[in-house]
Amino acid sequence: MTNAEPMRPTLSEVAREAGVGRSSAARVLGNYGSVSEHTRSRVLLAAKRLGYETDELARSMSRGVTMTIGVVLADIANPFFAAVSRGIADEARRAGYGVLLVNSDENVELEDEAVRLLVGKRVDGIIVAPAGGADASAEALRWAADRGTPVVQVDRTLNDFEADAVVMDNRDAGRAAAERLIAAGHRRIALAWGPARPSRRRVTPEALLRWARTSELSSVGERFLGYADALEAAGIPLDPGLVMTGEQTSAGVRDFMRSLLATEPPTAVIATELDAVVAVLAEVRESGLRLPEDLSLVGFDDSPWADVYTPPLTMLRQPAQLLGQRAAERLVVRMTGDRGVRTLDHLPVELNCSGGEGSVAPPREDA
Amino acid sequence: MTNAEPMRPTLSEVAREAGVGRSSAARVLGNYGSVSEHTRSRVLLAAKRLGYETDELARSMSRGVTMTIGVVLADIANPFFAAVSRGIADEARRAGYGVLLVNSDENVELEDEAVRLLVGKRVDGIIVAPAGGADASAEALRWAADRGTPVVQVDRTLNDFEADAVVMDNRDAGRAAAERLIAAGHRRIALAWGPARPSRRRVTPEALLRWARTSELSSVGERFLGYADALEAAGIPLDPGLVMTGEQTSAGVRDFMRSLLATEPPTAVIATELDAVVAVLAEVRESGLRLPEDLSLVGFDDSPWADVYTPPLTMLRQPAQLLGQRAAERLVVRMTGDRGVRTLDHLPVELNCSGGEGSVAPPREDA
DNA sequence: CTGAAAGCGCTTACAG
DNA sequence: CTGAAAGCGCTTACAG
Known part of the structure; x- marks a missing residue:
């Protein structure tokens, strides 16, 4: 058993081995100041011989x-x-x-x-x-x-x-996601999830917007504002019932989607986080809906999986x-x-699926 | 502009402020040795007043x-x-x-x-x-x-x-993956990817095994050995043509799968890395095959996506x-x-989809 | 160009 | 219990 721990050699030991002063050794090993070629080579040799490696901790200490x-x-x-x-x-x-x-x-x-x-x-x-x-x-x-x-x-x-x-540019990204869906003809677009608003009580659109504009600058908050921008530009009234403001978890998304689909189903949904995308997909499968025929989806946080999903998912790619x-x-x-x-x-955040492809289709006639 | 950088106070300054010696201050701030209640409180007070935080770098230096x-x-x-x-x-x-x-x-x-x-x-x-x-x-x-x-x-x-x-336990995992497929009736099971063997020339099963057993202990190498174990136990001859030993990249997997599907298609495939799983899925889509009717799949490195894929993927979950x-x-x-x-x-590595579910189905009659 | 000395901010025996 | 002193392994003016 080798319990003789090979201590690491110090600068002083190298100096002694090389037969020069500490400062000289320091200068060559630290690459600063000037030294004669003769001492430089002596020091380098000694360092090699001893297996010297400079102690960055000590260096940090003195260099600050x-x-x-x-x-x-x-x-x-x-x-x-x-x-x-x-x-x-x-x-x-x-x-x-x-x-x-x-x-x-x-x-x-x-x-x-x-x-x-x-x-x-x-x-x-x-x-x-x-x-x-x-x-x-x-x-x-x-x-x-x-x-x-x-x-x-x-x-x-x-x-x-x-x-x-x-x-x-989250606001812009939220806007792009909503615009993509609006362009396909959607007007009932759910957002999972939106800003984490403490109260779960329903509020007026004005109250929701005012609150989001003043108190919150998180990324999902910004995405919500972009979504609201796009709706407004298209003359679509903001429906707070379509915006998930509760607990920002997978379980929260599933609850939100389940109750929404059971009562007042949207024709499209924007999932603002990768976890939300997966949760929406899980709930879609559970409910037997087809993507994108019954429900269109735009997700955030691109993943290699999105391209091999059926259908390929329309995602906003964050760099x-x-x-x-x-x-x-x-x-x-x-x-x-x-x-x-x-x-x-x-x-900038970019849409990965342009054109009519991906997980966005026109809303169903009967919707 | 505040260009007067508030220097962090040192132990000595705290000691001076408290009117005690450095060692005493050190003892209370470092929680060791013994000090009178009186000096302790004086030091603590001074430290608070000065906003002292111990310098871990210096501490590391002296403590080693x-x-x-x-x-x-x-x-x-x-x-x-x-x-x-x-x-x-x-x-x-x-x-x-x-x-x-x-x-x-x-x-x-x-x-x-x-x-x-x-x-x-x-x-x-x-x-x-x-x-x-x-x-x-x-x-x-x-x-x-x-x-x-x-x-x-x-x-x-x-x-x-x-x-x-x-x-x-990679060998065991590779064995479990193959056993799952063999139990479903498969005999032509491809492995993407296997060990990274330098030469791309085809070799005899014996040569491949010998080489894998002696020179390689990487995780995919172990998985290959487990796969080989399962085949041997089932009396299925090892076909080196079904084992990808080339470049371990997504592109490599796609090439491997493409040429395999075009010439001597397997009825099942094991993908030993997440990237390989995604690449196999991409190639499956490209080729128009259906999963799992035309090709069964067992993948490695579980991901939340696997559960929401169609069909849900049979994966080995690595903890x-x-x-x-x-x-x-x-x-x-x-x-x-x-x-x-x-x-x-x-x-241990565990299969996430037990039973007859997931991306494993019996091979087609005509295969 | 070169070396002895002081210093970075702590900890740690060592006397008192 | 308490304080002066040495030490961790470097760097950095400062003379020579």
């Missing part, structure tokens, strides 16, 4: 920079966030940064804890998809930003928070990986010292 | 422990690895560790670089899904392990590498998140000082 960025997302297992992380990781690596990742599960407390952890580990910057809606306190995030740690928001934005953000990349690029600029004004970057 | 684990996976955007990461992250947090994540893209060089980066940042341990097959050199990994950094392998194992591993959790648990034990013998943990 860790070359690490912190990332706080709802759930890395969610395909959307997984793609975002990938975009971040690639861009970070390109710029020489490592990535420390934490899941927040859309929980404000966990997010706060995560941010403190990251600041404690002295990350050079933070990318976050803020949980808890636009009005969340997000104390730790604001504290971190005040303390001088650059923060970039992705996919969501917090009110009264002066940090850069990179988001999808999730690009979103992550952009956020990382922005953060790198900030970490490099840019103090310019706040930036808000909107990425 | 970073409370961070490094994770090297092929691609975080892949649903399987995304789930694995989630399992790791949850377990790591539970034990108080942060997670530094790097993608290797199945590239041995990138993996090596990632491992060196992680060791440089002095992570306390590493979890890795080794790239490049069982015989890969994986120098950095071996070097890290020799140096005393605990390493746990997930999903794959390297030959001649004395590190713990947590893997799926990916559990895999990550187990690996992290194992690593925590090692990081805590356990020097016990190597551990190899096998997780």
Whole structure:
């Protein structure tokens, strides 16, 4: 049993082995300052001989920079966030940064804890998809930003928070989804899910809109506003009964769809999240309806499955990986010292199935 | 413009503010040693007043422990690895560790670089899904392990590498997939994809088996062996023409399926990866075949989509998140000082659609 | 070009 | 219980 742990050699040991001073060894191993070719080669040789690798932790300590960025997302297992992380990781690596990742599960407390952890580990910057809606306190995030740690928001934005953000153009996407269906002749278009409104009581269209416009800036909230825009432009009255504002879960979608289909069936539905798409499909199957003859569907968050589904699904493709990349690029600029004004970057969302294909068909005559 | 960056207060400043020595402040802020109630409260008060947060970087430096684990996976955007990461992250947090994540893209060089980066940042341990097959050199990994950094392998194992591993019971899974199809009456069962054999020339069944048994321990390799086991047990000769051994990509699967369907169509197919499942479905659609009447399918890597597909797909469900959790648990034990013998943990893979349902039907009479 | 010394912000024996 | 001092492994002015 080898319980003699081979300690990693330090800079001093390399210096001694090479027969030079510590500073000289430091200069060649750290690639700075100037050294004679002679000492350089001696040091390099000694380093090789000892298997020296510089201790980045110590370097971070003295340089005051860790070359690490912190990332706080709802759930890395969610395909959307997984793609975002990938975009971040690639861009970070390109710029020489490592990535420390934490899941927040859309929980404000966990997010706060995560941010403190990251600041404690002295990350050079933070990318976050803020949980808890636009009005969340997000104390730790604001504290971190005040303390001088650059923060970039992705996919969501917090009110009264002066940090850069990179988001999808969700309102435009919601509008595009509804327009696609309206163009096919639909007027009863359900939205699963819409903004998470606390009360489940039915409200007037005006109240729903007013509430959405003022209190909420989440992505699904924005998508709802785009949907409302499209209806209004087409002269179709907004029916709050067609908008799911309750619990944003798969089970919630299934309940919503089931009761809707049983009472006042829509001719089309927009599913604003991947989970919602799958839940709608499950309920469609359960109810025996045919897609798209009996019900048209436009979904969000493209997936390879959408193309091989029968029928192929009409989906809005979010450039999730690009979103992550952009956020990382922005953060790198900030970490490099840019103090310019706040930036808000909107990425376009595209329909993947153009033409008359996909899961959109005209409404049935008898509908 | 506030360009006066609020520097974070240090332990010394808190001590001065509290009017005590540094060591005393350290003891209360670090929760160790003993201090009088009086000084404790003074220090706590001063810390609060100054907004002190301990610098984990400095703490790591002096304690020699970073409370961070490094994770090297092929691609975080892949649903399987995304789930694995989630399992790791949850377990790591539970034990108080942060997670530094790097993608290797199945590239041995990138993996090596990632491992060196992680060791440089002095992570306390590493979890890795080794790239490049069982015989890969994986120098950095071996070097890290020799140096005393605990390493746990997930999903794959390297030959001649004395590190713990947590893997799926892939051979058993491959066997289960084939048995399911054989039980339904199939004898011509294609495998997309099988082990990545360099040469694309056809070989004898014996040569293929011999090669797979000796040189390869990747997960798809194991799945192929299980498939072969099931065929042998059923007295069905192994036909190398039905086993895809070429390029393991979606395009490769489509080529393989297309030429197979055009020349000597199988009655069933096993798709050993999620990408392969989607590619098979795409080719099935293209060719106008019906699932499962014309072709039965058993896939790997369950997804919520499988349940809402028509027909619902018979899939082998890999407990990916559990895999990550187990690996992290194992690593925590090692990081805590356990020097016990190597551990190899096998997780069972389960069929999600039992009974006669799903995408498996008896072969057609005329086949 | 080169080396001794101080410093990054903690922790940890070691005396008092 | 408490404080001065040394140390973690680098980097960084500062003389020589």
